[in-house]
Amino acid sequence: METQTFYYDKLYEFTIAVFTKMGCPAEEAASAAKVLLSADLRGVDSHGVARLSGYVRLWEAERVNAKPNIKIIHETPSTAVVDGDRGLGLVVAPVAMKIAIEKAKNVGTGWVSVQNSNHYGIAAVHAMMALEHDMIGLSMTNASPLVAPTFSISKMLGTNPICMAAPAGNQPPFVMDLATTTAANGKLEILQRKNEQAPDGWVQDVNGNPSNDANILKKGGALLPLGGDRDHGSHKGYALGAMVDIFSALLSGANYAPWVPPFPAYVPMPQKQPGKGIGHFFGAMRIDAFRPATEFKRDMDDWINGFRTAKTLPGHDKVLVPGDPEREMETERSKNGIPLLATVVADLKQVAGKLGIGWFLD
Amino acid sequence: METQTFYYDKLYEFTIAVFTKMGCPAEEAASAAKVLLSADLRGVDSHGVARLSGYVRLWEAERVNAKPNIKIIHETPSTAVVDGDRGLGLVVAPVAMKIAIEKAKNVGTGWVSVQNSNHYGIAAVHAMMALEHDMIGLSMTNASPLVAPTFSISKMLGTNPICMAAPAGNQPPFVMDLATTTAANGKLEILQRKNEQAPDGWVQDVNGNPSNDANILKKGGALLPLGGDRDHGSHKGYALGAMVDIFSALLSGANYAPWVPPFPAYVPMPQKQPGKGIGHFFGAMRIDAFRPATEFKRDMDDWINGFRTAKTLPGHDKVLVPGDPEREMETERSKNGIPLLATVVADLKQVAGKLGIGWFLD
Numbered sequence: 001m002e003t004q005t006f007y008y009d010k011l012y013e014f015t016i017a018v019f020t021k022m023g024c025p026a027e028e029a030a031s032a033a034k035v036l037l038s039a040d041l042r043g044v045d046s047h048g049v050a051r052l053s054g055y056v057r058l059w060e061a062e063r064v065n066a067k068p069n070i071k072i073i074h075e076t077p078s079t080a081v082v083d084g085d086r087g088l089g090l091v092v093a094p095v096a097m098k099i100a101i102e103k104a105k106n107v108g109t110g111w112v113s114v115q116n117s118n119h120y121g122i123a124a125v126h127a128m129m130a131l132e133h134d135m136i137g138l139s140m141t142n143a144s145p146l147v148a149p150t151f152s153i154s155k156m157l158g159t160n161p162i163c164m165a166a167p168a169g170n171q172p173p174f175v176m177d178l179a180t181t182t183a184a185n186g187k188l189e190i191l192q193r194k195n196e197q198a199p200d201g202w203v204q205d206v207n208g209n210p211s212n213d214a215n216i217l218k219k220g221g222a223l224l225p226l227g228g229d230r231d232h233g234s235h236k237g238y239a240l241g242a243m244v245d246i247f248s249a250l251l252s253g254a255n256y257a258p259w260v261p262p263f264p265a266y267v268p269m270p271q272k273q274p275g276k277g278i279g280h281f282f283g284a285m286r287i288d289a290f291r292p293a294t295e296f297k298r299d300m301d302d303w304i305n306g307f308r309t310a311k312t313l314p315g316h317d318k319v320l321v322p323g324d325p326e327r328e329m330e331t332e333r334s335k336n337g338i339p340l341l342a343t344v345v346a347d348l349k350q351v352a353g354k355l356g357i358g359w360f361l362d
Numbered sequence: 363m364e365t366q367t368f369y370y371d372k373l374y375e376f377t378i379a380v381f382t383k384m385g386c387p388a389e390e391a392a393s394a395a396k397v398l399l400s401a402d403l404r405g406v407d408s409h410g411v412a413r414l415s416g417y418v419r420l421w422e423a424e425r426v427n428a429k430p431n432i433k434i435i436h437e438t439p440s441t442a443v444v445d446g447d448r449g450l451g452l453v454v455a456p457v458a459m460k461i462a463i464e465k466a467k468n469v470g471t472g473w474v475s476v477q478n479s480n481h482y483g484i485a486a487v488h489a490m491m492a493l494e495h496d497m498i499g500l501s502m503t504n505a506s507p508l509v510a511p512t513f514s515i516s517k518m519l520g521t522n523p524i525c526m527a528a529p530a531g532n533q534p535p536f537v538m539d540l541a542t543t544t545a546a547n548g549k550l551e552i553l554q555r556k557n558e559q560a561p562d563g564w565v566q567d568v569n570g571n572p573s574n575d576a577n578i579l580k581k582g583g584a585l586l587p588l589g590g591d592r593d594h595g596s597h598k599g600y601a602l603g604a605m606v607d608i609f610s611a612l613l614s615g616a617n618y619a620p621w622v623p624p625f626p627a628y629v630p631m632p633q634k635q636p637g638k639g640i641g642h643f644f645g646a647m648r649i650d651a652f653r654p655a656t657e658f659k660r661d662m663d664d665w666i667n668g669f670r671t672a673k674t675l676p677g678h679d680k681v682l683v684p685g686d687p688e689r690e691m692e693t694e695r696s697k698n699g700i701p702l703l704a705t706v707v708a709d710l711k712q713v714a715g716k717l718g719i720g721w722f723l724d
Contacts, residue, residue, distance in 0.1 A: 076470030078440040079651040107469050108438030113652050136608075152681045154672035164605050166612075174608065176601035182594055199593045208675040226588060226595050231561045232544055233588050233599075239538035239684040240602075243526050246498075246536065250528075250661050251652040257668045274664060289441040290475050290613040299612050302636060306619045310516035313570040319514045322601040 001193060003339040010361055011037055011049055011338060014348070018052060021355040022059045023066035024091065032090035038125040040338045043329035046186025047122045050344045053351050055088060055119075057265035064088055064118055070095050077107045081252050082114045086277060089120030089141070093280055097126045097139070100284040104135055108289030113252035116276035119143070119263055123163035124177040124326070130284045131167045134293045138283035139163040142248040144267075145258040147181055148222035149238040150230055153208040155222045156258050159184055160244035165323075167287070169297035171304040175323030180241035181223045188214050188223075193341075201228025247281035254279030363555060365701040372723055373399055373411055373700060376710070380414060383717040384421045385428035386453070394452035400487040402700045405691035408548025409484050412706045415713045417450060417481075419627035426450055426480050432457050439469045443614050444476045448639060451482030451503070455642055459488045459501070462646040466497055470651030475614035478638035481505070481625055485525035486539035486688070492646045493529045496655045500645035501525040502606040506629075507620040509543055510584035511600040512592055515570040517584045518620050521546055522606035527685075529649070531659035533666040537685030542603035543585045550576050550585075555703075563590025609643035616641030 012033050019029035036055075040048035058064040068087030072080045080099050084092035096112045103110025120126065123139040130137025143158025159179040166174045179185075183202045191198055191214035198214045205211040206220030210229075217223070226237025249256035254275040261269055261278060287293040310319045340348075345361075352359045374395050381391035398417075402410035420426040430449030434442045442461050446454035458474045465472025482488065485501040492499025505520025521541040528536045541547075545564045553560055553576035560576045567573040568582030572591075579585070588599025611618035616637040623631055623640060649655040672681045702710075707723075714721045 074652065076648070076651040079470035079647070081652050108441035109471060109473055111471055111647065136613075149669060149672065149681055151675050151678040152669075152672045153675060154681075156669060156672055162602075164608075166608050174604070176598075176605060178595075178598040178601055180598075182589065201594050226598055227544070228594060232563050232590055232594070233540075235682070235684070236538075236540040236542075236588055237595075239540055240524075242536070242684060243538060245665070246526075246528050246662075250658055250665060251498075251647075251649070253653055253657070253661075256661065257665055274661060285441070285473065285613075286438070287613070289438040290436065290443050291615060295615070296612055299615075299618065299636060300608075303607070303612060303619050307511060307514075307518060310511065310514045310518055313513050313515060316513040319511055319516075320597070322597070322604060 002342040004342065004345050005337040005339045006361055007337045008037065008041065008334060011040070014352075014357070014361055015049060015052060017357045018056065018351060018355060021357060022056065024088070025067065028091045031094055032088050035090040035094065035121045035125050039122045041330045041333050042122065042124065042326040043333070044122050044186065044326070046184070046189055049340065049348065053347045054263055054265070056351055056355070058118065058263070061265040063261070063265060068092065072099065078103055078109055078111060080112045082112055084114055084117030084277060086116055087118065089118040089278065089280065092117040093120040093126045093139075093282070094129065096280065097129045097137070097282045097284070100282045101130060101133055101135065104284040104286045104289070105133070108286055110284045112282045113247065114280040114282070115249070115252040115254040117254070117278050117280055119278065120280055122177065123161040124165065124175055126282060127163040127165040128173070128175060131165055131173050133284070134167055134287050136285040136287065137165045139280070140244045140248055141280040142245045142254070142256065142260050142278060144260045144262040146185060146217060146223045147225055147241060148204060148208070149225065150235045153206070153222070154258065157238070157241040157245060158260055159223065160241040162240065162244060166300065167297060168300035168304055171301045172327055173323060174300065174304065174321060175326065177326070180226055180237050180244060182226050182228050182237070183223070185217070185223065188217065201232065244281070249275060249279030251281070252279045364704040366704065366707050367699040367701045368723055369699045370399065370403065370696060373402070376714075376719070376723055377411060377414060379719045380418065380713060380717060383719060384418065386450070387429065390453045393456055394450050397452040397456065397483045397487050401484045403692045403695050404484065404486065404688040405695070406484050406548065406688070408546070408551055411702065411710065415709045416625055416627070418713055418717070420480065420625070423627040425623065425627060430454065434461065440465055440471055440473060442474045444474055446476055446479030446639060448478055449480065451480045451640065451642065454479040455482040455488045455501075455644070456491065458642065459491050459499070459644045459646070462644045463492060463495055463497065466646040466648045466651070467495070470648055472646045474644045475609065476642040476644070477611070477614035477616040479616070479640050479642055481640065482642055484539060485523040486527065486537055488644060489525040489527040490535070490537060493527055493535050495646070496529055496649050498647040498649065499527045500643070502610055502643040504607045504610045504616070504618065504622050504641050506622045506624040508547060508579060508585045509587055509603060510566060510570070511587065512597045515568070515584070516620065519600070519603040519607060520622055521585065522603040524602065524606060528662065529659060530662035530666055533663045534689055535685060536662065536666065536683060537688065539688070542588055542599050542606060544588055544590050544599070545585070547579070547585065550579065563594065606643070611637060611641030613643070614641045
């Protein structure tokens with residue numbers, strides 16, 4: 001696969017220029033660029049700058065408001081519902097997470113459900129905002145329907161990710177960030193590019209038959225919930241995805257289940273719209289609302305060490321702790337740059353041309 | 363499999379008698395019996411009265427304190443840490459969940475982490491306490507190590523369940539209750555009794571090889587995290603189980619990871635004890651801290667209806683909503699009684715004899 005490598009700073013500057021051209025205020029353009037590119041740094045290529053042209057098309061289709069008036073529409077000491085005013089999720093999410101953190105400072109925890117937003121990039125970057133405050137962070141979002149629940153053919157849920165980030169002491173933080181499907185759509189896209197088959201338990205065809213076709217979603221197929229089938233716990237992946245939908249959309253008044261708006265601007269909006277936009281959910285829990293942070297972090301170090309020194313399967317040299325692969329990738333790419341596929345580069349050049357931004361990345 | 367059927371009321375009376383003989387105060391004996399038998403009513407036979415003799419043996423071994431002084435050791439408006447004083451988890455958990463509910467009444471949400479407790483029965487019964495208050499309930503617990511994380515042979519985590527219960531309007535509530543493994547240990551026990559093999563992806567042997575032996579845990583094998591292997595997302599099941607451990611034990615100061623005390627009293631306590639007892643985690647979220655409860659419940663009804671009317675796979679007549687199977691079982695068993703295996707009945711008779719309780723169940 002042909003790639004071209006770009007330094008982070010250049011991509012950051014370019015992404016800010018694009019969001020600024022869309023009409024985003026300077027601070028919001030910078031915030032959105034940082035969130036978007038955190039995906040590229042952490043190796044989640046499907047959610048990063050490869051999607052920039054998609055966000056631009058959503059704005060062109062007037063499905064994204066570049067100057068949103070993001071506001072709290074209801075709150076208690078530990079909760080809030082935020083209206084994202086059709087803004088970029090990349091902009092709305094950090095605002096909502098900050099509110100959760102402020103509430104946690106005051107009463108121990110903060111929980112914010114968001115309506116009327118759009119796609120927010122990777123879940124982890126928002127949850128990780130809590131870490132520097134010695135808090136645990138949580139981040140979830142619903143998404144347009146690609147997943148068939150157990151025993152069904154209908155696509156009823158998005159890949160609805162759950163992220164939890166917890167600080168440690170000498171060890172790096174624990175960061176889990178998982179789609180509630182066997183495999184995220186990005187993993188299928190990688191197989192498509194390589195012209196390879198999907199393993200069993202990832203997807204089914206339009207009639208609900210097991211499939212190994214990595215292109216099956218384009219033919220009416222569906223992703224399967226984590227577990228794959230009933231014997232392997234797919235009802236659990238389905239339930240977890242459902243929980244994310246309830247927290248993100250039922251608590252906020254966003255669209256839910258099969259009625260969540262699509263990311264591609266060319267896909268028509270669902271006819272039924274029971275709520276507003278896409279929904280997210282954020283949590284912040286102050287460690288010392290439970291226990292002195294020094295004690296918690298000491299135990300987290302011990303916990304992480306236990307896993308790092310656990311006996312490995314033959315052929316594996318270490319047991320990973322959630323967050324390890326993404327952190328290693330971030331270190332590598334911060335130093336050596338971010339490789340982008342030739343198709344993504346071409347796409348960015350087209351965006352630059354369309355918006356009248358000089359191409360300064362080569 | 364030979365079974366004998368008993369009415370709930372009789373089993374309830376008997377279970378109260380046992381806990382009373384152990385020295386539990388009357389109110390706590392009743393609360394513990396209700397929690398324990400909710401498992402039998404809901405069809406989770408592995409966690410119900412079949413475990414009563416195990417709780418008695420823990421008490422005989424002085425690992426359970428029948429008269430605990432359950433107290434809050436730290437709190438903020440939305441959080442608390444509770445010391446269970448080595449009490450039955452069946453007693454400690456409802457006390458902790460009540461504290462979460464009270465905090466939610468005051469500031470919107472309540473979050474309680476528990477140390478120094480014991481096994482608490484099924485996760486669902488505690489979370490469901492929130493429903494009558496128009497709240498969402500959450501319940502998690504850690505447990506003794508049976509699960510090998512991805513790429514490992516070592517048993518590092520328990521089956522660490524997650525339960526979330528949310529109220530609906532005309533529809534029954536949404537109740538998910540799932541072990542973070544492909545299959546819970548109780549499912550293996552069912553296969554053992556039938557002398558059947560386990561499906562792929564449930565367990566591995568002592569050397570980490572895939573296995574279909576339903577008795578493999580007795581031979582040093584391990585349960586696998588939800589997903590089964592890396593290709594099918596076992597790193598996600600592992601991360602979810604880890605999250606439960608962090609919330610339940612790292613936040614409270616309970617034992618964590620492979621150092622969680624065992625349920626069978628004949629198994630020695632782990633040499634290392636980084637905390638106190640077993641840990642739980644509870645949450646209560648007032649719906650109207652986010653949105654009017656009537657609107658939420660209307661949307662939940664619509665959400666549930668969407669799933670109930672989703673297109674089914676050939677050979678299946680309906681798509682289930684989390685909580686459906688257990689609720690149907692509860693209706694059936696409340697009316698027609700609870701079938702117990704002959705081995706369980708013999709076990710209960712032995713407990714009755716040992717404690718000098720007349721056998722009044724036949």
